[in-house]
Amino acid sequence: xxxxxxxxxxxxxxxxxxxxxxxxxxxxxxxxxxxxxxxxxxxxxxxxxxxxxxxxxxxxxxxxxxxxxxxxxxxxxxxxxxxxxxxxxxxxxxxxxxxxxxxxxxxxxxxxxxxxxxxxxxxxxxxxxxxxxxxxxxxxxxxxxxxxxxxxxxxxxxxxxxxxxxxxxxxxxxxxxxxxxxxxxxxxxxxxxxxxxxxxxxxxxxxxxxxxxxxxxxxxxxxxxxxxxxxxxxxxxxxxxxxxxxxxxxxxxxxxxxxxxxxxxxxxxxxxxxxxxxxxxxxxxxxxxxxxxxxxxxxxxxxxxxxxxxxxxxxxxxxxxxxxxxxxxxxxxxxxxxxxxxxxxxxxxxxxxxxxxxxxxxxxxxxxxxxxxxxxxxxxxxxxxxxxxxxxxxxxxxxxxxxxxxxxxxxxxxxxxxxxxxxxxxxxxxxxxxxxxxxxxxxxxxxxxxxxxxxxxxx
Amino acid sequence: xxxxxxxxxxxxxxxxxxxxxxxxxxxxxxxxxxxxxxxxxxxxxxxxxxxxxxxxxxxxxxxxxxxxxxxxxxxxxxxxxxxxxxxxxxxxxxxxxxxxxxxxxxxxxxxxxxxxxxxxxxxxxxxxxxxxxxxxxxxxxxxxxxxxxxxxxxxxxxxxxxxxxxxxxxxxxxxxxxxxxxxxxxxxxxxxxxxxxxxxxxxxxxxxxxxxxxxxxxxxxxxxxxxxxxxxxxxxxxxxxxxxxxxxxxxxxxxxxxxxxxxxxxxxxxxxxxxxxxxxxxxxxxxxxxxxxxxxxxxxxxxxxxxxxxxxxxxxxxxxxxxxxxxxxxxxxxxxxxxxxxxxxxxxxxxxxxxxxxxxxxxx
Numbered sequence: 001x002x003x004x005x006x007x008x009x010x011x012x013x014x015x016x017x018x019x020x021x022x023x024x025x026x027x028x029x030x031x032x033x034x035x036x037x038x039x040x041x042x043x044x045x046x047x048x049x050x051x052x053x054x055x056x057x058x059x060x061x062x063x064x065x066x067x068x069x070x071x072x073x074x075x076x077x078x079x080x081x082x083x084x085x086x087x088x089x090x091x092x093x094x095x096x097x098x099x100x101x102x103x104x105x106x107x108x109x110x111x112x113x114x115x116x117x118x119x120x121x122x123x124x125x126x127x128x129x130x131x132x133x134x135x136x137x138x139x140x141x142x143x144x145x146x147x148x149x150x151x152x153x154x155x156x157x158x159x160x161x162x163x164x165x166x167x168x169x170x171x172x173x174x175x176x177x178x179x180x181x182x183x184x185x186x187x188x189x190x191x192x193x194x195x196x197x198x199x200x201x202x203x204x205x206x207x208x209x210x211x212x213x214x215x216x217x218x219x220x221x222x223x224x225x226x227x228x229x230x231x232x233x234x235x236x237x238x239x240x241x242x243x244x245x246x247x248x249x250x251x252x253x254x255x256x257x258x259x260x261x262x263x264x265x266x267x268x269x270x271x272x273x274x275x276x277x278x279x280x281x282x283x284x285x286x287x288x289x290x291x292x293x294x295x296x297x298x299x300x301x302x303x304x305x306x307x308x309x310x311x312x313x314x315x316x317x318x319x320x321x322x323x324x325x326x327x328x329x330x331x332x333x334x335x336x337x338x339x340x341x342x343x344x345x346x347x348x349x350x351x352x353x354x355x356x357x358x359x360x361x362x363x364x365x366x367x368x369x370x371x372x373x374x375x376x377x378x379x380x381x382x383x384x385x386x387x388x389x390x391x392x393x394x395x396x397x398x399x400x401x402x403x404x405x406x407x408x409x410x411x412x413x414x415x416x417x418x419x420x421x422x423x424x425x426x427x428x429x430x431x432x433x434x435x436x437x438x439x440x441x442x443x444x445x446x447x448x449x450x451x452x453x454x455x456x457x458x459x
Numbered sequence: 460x461x462x463x464x465x466x467x468x469x470x471x472x473x474x475x476x477x478x479x480x481x482x483x484x485x486x487x488x489x490x491x492x493x494x495x496x497x498x499x500x501x502x503x504x505x506x507x508x509x510x511x512x513x514x515x516x517x518x519x520x521x522x523x524x525x526x527x528x529x530x531x532x533x534x535x536x537x538x539x540x541x542x543x544x545x546x547x548x549x550x551x552x553x554x555x556x557x558x559x560x561x562x563x564x565x566x567x568x569x570x571x572x573x574x575x576x577x578x579x580x581x582x583x584x585x586x587x588x589x590x591x592x593x594x595x596x597x598x599x600x601x602x603x604x605x606x607x608x609x610x611x612x613x614x615x616x617x618x619x620x621x622x623x624x625x626x627x628x629x630x631x632x633x634x635x636x637x638x639x640x641x642x643x644x645x646x647x648x649x650x651x652x653x654x655x656x657x658x659x660x661x662x663x664x665x666x667x668x669x670x671x672x673x674x675x676x677x678x679x680x681x682x683x684x685x686x687x688x689x690x691x692x693x694x695x696x697x698x699x700x701x702x703x704x705x706x707x708x709x710x711x712x713x714x715x716x717x718x719x720x721x722x723x724x725x726x727x728x729x730x731x732x733x734x735x736x737x738x739x740x741x742x743x744x745x746x747x748x749x750x751x752x753x754x755x756x757x758x759x760x761x762x763x764x765x766x767x768x769x770x771x772x773x774x775x776x777x778x779x780x781x782x783x784x785x786x787x788x789x790x791x792x793x794x795x796x797x798x799x800x801x802x803x804x805x806x807x808x809x810x811x812x813x814x815x816x817x818x819x820x821x822x823x
Contacts, residue, residue, distance in 0.1 A: 037486040038573075041509075062693045063578040063679050064509045071576065095679040097610065097696055210622040212646055219648065 019048040022084055029080045034073070042069055049096065054089035056081060059096040066093045126186065127194040132179035138302045140295025143173060146286045150177050154184045157225060158255035161284030163248070167262045168288030171326035174261040175229055177288070181259055182227050190224040190257075197233045201240040208239075220247050227259040231280070235271040245276050252279075291327065293441065293448060296320035299327055303334050309341060314350045319357065321441070322409060333357045354412065369407065369421045375457050376403050388423035401433040406454065408434050461497045461525025462549040465517050467541050467559070469687075470504075473515030474535040476688060477506035479660060480513045481531035489528060489573040495548065495555075496526040502548075505577050506531060511657045512577030513664075514689040522549075528571045529555050537564050580682035580691055584675040587645055589668030589685060595627035595640040596653075596662040598787045598814065603655035604631035611697035615658040618650035628702065629655065634780045634818040635702055636787075645674075651681055652699060657692035664690045706817060707798035707805065712769035714742045715794045715809060718785065724749045724761035725782050731759045737821060738778035740804075742797065743771040751778070772797050774804065775821040781806070784816045 023046075031039050042065055049057040058077070060066045069077070070093060081088040134154075139147045146168075152160045164181070166174050182192045195203075207216035220226065226247075234241055251258055262269070265287070266280035291299060297320040304311045311319075315337075323329050336356055341348050348356070370384075377384040380399040387400050400422065407413045408430070415427040415434075422430075440447055477493050484490035487509075494505040502519045505512065527550050534557070538546060543559035550556070550568070557564040596615055604612035612631060620626040625642045628635065653661065664685055665672055673684040682691035728738055728751035741748040747765035752758040774797065785793075790808035797804050806816040 037488075040486040041484075062509065064507065064512070064575050064693070067576040067578060095696075206622060210646065215646065215648075 019051050022051075022081070023048045025084055026077070026080045029083070030073070030076060033076060033080075042073065049094050051085075051088070054087050055092055056088050056090070057092045057094050059094050061095070061097055063095055066095055069093070126182065126192050128179055128182045128186065128192065130183060132176045133183050134180045136302075136306065137173065137176055137180055138295070138299045140291055140298055142291045142295050143177070143288045146173075146177055146288045149284050149286045150181050153181055153257060153259065157185055157190065157257040162252060162255070163258040163260055163280065163283040165260045165262070165266060165280050165283065165285045166288060167265055167285070169263060169290065169326075171328040172288040172290060173327060174288060178227050178229060178259050178261050182225060185225050185257070191222065192225040192227065193220070193223040194227040194229070196229045197231045200228060200244070201234060201237050204240050204243050217243075217247070221250055223251075223256065225257045225259070226251060229261050230263070231260045232262045232264055232269055232272075235269060238273070241273050241276055245273070245279070248276070248279055252282075258283075292445065293320045296323070296327075296330060300330055300334060303331060307334070307338050309338055310347065311337075312347070312350070315348070315353050318350060318354065323357070369413070369418075372407060372411070372458065373403055373422075376406070376454055379454055379457060390423065401437055402451070402454065404430050404433040405437040406451070406458070410455065410458070460523050460550055461495075461527065462522035462547070463497050463502055463519035464522065464545050464547045465502055465519045467538060467544055467546045469517050470546060471535075471538050473504045473517065473688065474531065474538055476515065476664060476690075477504055477513050478531045478535045479663070480508055480511050481506045482508045484508065487573065489569055489571075490575075491530055491532070492528040492569050492574070493531045493534060494526060494528045494571060494574045497522075497524050499524070505574070507575055507577055509575065510654065511660055511690065511692045512575075513691075514577055516687045516689075525550050526571050527555050528569045528574055529566045530569070533566055537566070577689075578680050578682075578691055580675040580677055580680045582675060582677040583648065584673055585645060586671050587665075587674040587683075588642055589665035589672035589683075591640045591642060592625065592672070592674070593662035593666035595625060595638050596658045596665075598638045599627045599629045599636045600655050600659055600662075601629075601783050601787075602631060602634055602636045602816075603629040606631075610654075610695050611652055611699055614652040614654050614695045614699070616650060616652055616699040617647070619645075619647040622646075628699065630700070630702065633777070634784075634816065635705075636784065636814065636816045637702075638814045640813065647676075649676075650699070651676060652695040652697060653681060653692055654695055661690055661692055664688055705803065706815070707796070707802060709798065710769065710796040710805075711799050712742055712767065712772050712797040713794055714747050714768075714797070715766045715792055716747050716763050717792050718788055718790060718808075720763045721747075721793065722785055724763055725778060725785075727759055727761050728778060729782075731756050732778055735821070736778045738776050738781065739773065740776060740795075741771075741773045742767055742795075747795070769797075772800065774800065776804070776818060777821060780818045784818075787814065 027043060027046075030043060045061040046065070046069075047059045049059040051057070058069070060069060074091060078088065078091055081091075134151070137147065146166055149161055149164055150166075153162075153164050166177060168174050179194060182194050186192045204213075204216060207213045228244075234244065248258060260280060266272075266277045266285065269277055297316045300311065300316050300319055319330065319333055323333055337348060337353055340352075340356055373387050374384045376399055377387055380395070382395060382399060386393075386396045387403065389396075404418050404422065407418050408415070413421075415430045418430045419425040419427045437447070441451070474493065481491050481493060490508055492506075494503075496503045496505070497519065500518050500521045502517045504515045504517070507513070534555075537557055541557075541559050541562060543561060545559065547558045548555060549558070553568050555566045555568050557566060595617070599615055603615060607613060612629075614629070616628040618626055618628075620639060623641060623643050623645070624639050625645065625647060626637060626639045628637045630636070661681075661683055665683055667688070668685050670686055675682045675684075676694075679694055679696070680691050681694055682689060725738075728749050731751040731753045732738065733751070733753045737751065739750045739752075741750070742765070744767055745765065746762045747767070748760060748762045750758065750760040784806055788806075788808045788811075790810050792809045794807050794809055795804055796807065801820065803817045803819050806818070808814065
């Protein structure tokens with residue numbers, strides 16, 4: 001074998017693609033050099049976990065096997081691997097039980113109902129949910145900044161922004177983003193720990209009671225990355241705040257990355273110690289505001305793609321304009337649609353979707369047209385009666401158009417009915433008004449804000 | 460060359476434990492052997508099946524270092540039949556001589572080269588109450604899954620739910636048992652999944668405890684040191700299901716019966732079980748009725764006096780699942796909590812709340 005035929009580039013490829021092949025080749029050589037009994041006992045269930053910088057990490061099923069292989073076969077393995085790739089320099093071992101074991105084909109008689117045990121989807125050593133990654137995080141104009149900050153932290157953990165403080169209302173993707181940071185850093189071998197502030201407080205109290213506070217301190221200090229969700233809940237917990245303060249200092253001094261999330265800006269955190277608040281603000285504070293309608297559409301499309309269903313643009317537009325704010329509600333509506341379309345075995349039309357999600361959209365149909373008119377005229381500070389009049393004064397026209405739009409979109413009143421109820425107007429006028437608002441909504445953030453406020457009035 | 464004299468009783472004790480671990484291994488025959496090793500005045504006896512490792516040490520009269528592997532059963536049986544207080548072990552070439560004042564035995568040895576190392580676990584060492592630890596395992600181990608499809612269910616799940624206690628849980632997805640035993644001052648950072656067969660061996664060693672038991676654990680292994688015996692087991696990595704959520708929060712019916720009545724009735728229904736071991740449980744205001752029906756044998760019905768609260772309910776169970784928990788209940792009365800049709804039933808003893816047993820009904 002000519003070592004020069006391997007350029008470093010080819011090794012990079014080997015690391016990713018061919019480790020399995022390489023190990024299979026190595027096993028063939030090893031099998032020839034030792035007794036079959038030895039081979040079967042010690043090399044079954046072994047595999048290469050990684051190959052980095054000349055160090056081969058070998059996955060073995062137990063400590064017994066690890067010790068034995070390291071003691072008896074290290075030289076043989078290294079020699080064999082070197083023949084296959086000249087870059088193999090040393091071997092390390094990791095005890096891993098392979099989870100991809102053959103699933104037994106036993107179809108048990110299911111006379112007895114099984115307990116509805118669900119497996120922990122959460123990794124218990126670091127509390128991270130593998131579901132939350134950057135790949136599944138939808139970036140829109142509203143969360144661009146937060147996303148970029150998180151990405152920077154991943155690239156330069158502990159150096160770029162320390163701490164990274166992300167705040168925003170519930171359902172805007174804080175947890176997703178900070179967990180994505182954790183999952184990403186975990187991939188590059190950092191010791192990551194995700195904890196909610198409530199859990200942190202409980203753990204701390206327990207350690208105080210059982211007299212193992214030092215243990216607690218050491219446990220948290222061993223991590224390279226600490227992610228704490230919902231820090232606002234530490235308000236009023238003075239002892240825990242103090243502990244967090246010390247932990248923060250210890251980690252920050254050693255350039256360990258810290259990530260916080262909260263629902264308010266640190267400056268607005270009441271009952272939080274000043275020294276802690278100022279530390280929160282020391283790195284980077286970034287807000288995730290409510291997603292705009294366009295981003296909501298993008299989120300919907302991404303979530304639909306994850307669930308392998310397709311939504312027509314009409315449906316996406318309808319959903320993104322009627323369900324405002326919270327991404328969780330969008331997900332809920334999407335699940336309803338997903339479930340229904342699976343049941344019917346086809347994609348749903350816009351009308352069906354409209355009926356289906358009527359309950360998940362906030363405004364209720366029970367409001368009478370007069371009430372809507374009254375609320376909206378109140379909002380614009382005009383006389384409700386002027387809406388019904390034939391006047392074309394500017395301060396009346398605008399509210400009137402908005403009323404028509406809201407009646408149509410949120411309450412599904414027919415165009416002729418709207419026209420009739422608002423002082424006997426023609427249905428084409430109504431259609432024109434609705435279309436106009438819709439068009440303007442596309443790039444008018446103020447209008448969108450306004451409609452959101454009106455909708456909240458109508459709840 | 461090795462030549463030592465040891466206390467026969469001590470040898471016997473260690474070899475008995477070792478013999479439970481030494482098993483026939485197709486590809487590695489040396490695993491049927493114990494490794495005897497003398498360094499100075501200490502004789503260590505090791506055995507392993509690559510799942511569990513046991514090391515026992517004895518002090519012996521000094522007589523030369525050396526090591527030898529001999530079949531465990533042969534040595535144990537020989538020592539068991541030795542009547543003298545002291546036994547002398549000496550190695551001559553490939554042969555181990557086992558001698559007492561009155562007997563002479565020569566056992567052929569096996570090469571020690573193949574004998575695996577026994578992992579030494581030194582991390583997180585703490586003292587533990589061996590008897591209570593063993594009790595936790597022995598109470599719960601029966602409900603662990605025998606199948607290897609889900610390795611985490613074939614384990615005893617040990618974790619710290621509350622301080623100064625350890626909680627032991629097993630399930631095979633049809634029933635689940637949880638036992639909490641006090642363990643004063645013990646701190647378990649990470650939960651453990653001990654393969655149930657190994658757990659049983661550990662429990663056997665732990666309850667021998669006359670003095671302090673030390674417990675150590677790291678990521679992959681746990682180990683127990685009881686006097687001169689060290690036992691270590693691999694741990695399963697994986698996570699145990701989040702079972703708290705399936706324990707019913709509300710019940711529709713509670714029925715309390717005398718344990719002895721219940722056992723008696725089950726003995727009767729046992730005769731008439733069908734091949735699914737179907738037991739019908741009918742609860743009404745005054746009584747709990749158990750009945751079984753087998754197409755080939757016949758039918759039987761037993762009514763027990765019961766204190767019942769809540770609605771009348773009828774459910775079918777696999778009798779084996781119910782019967783298996785009863786030996787672990789020492790209380791004279793038990794309460795059956797029903798959460799409704801198609802939902803799990805919980806069996807608890809009336810006074811001792813440290814144990815909960817959850818069993819799913821049959822589908823039909």
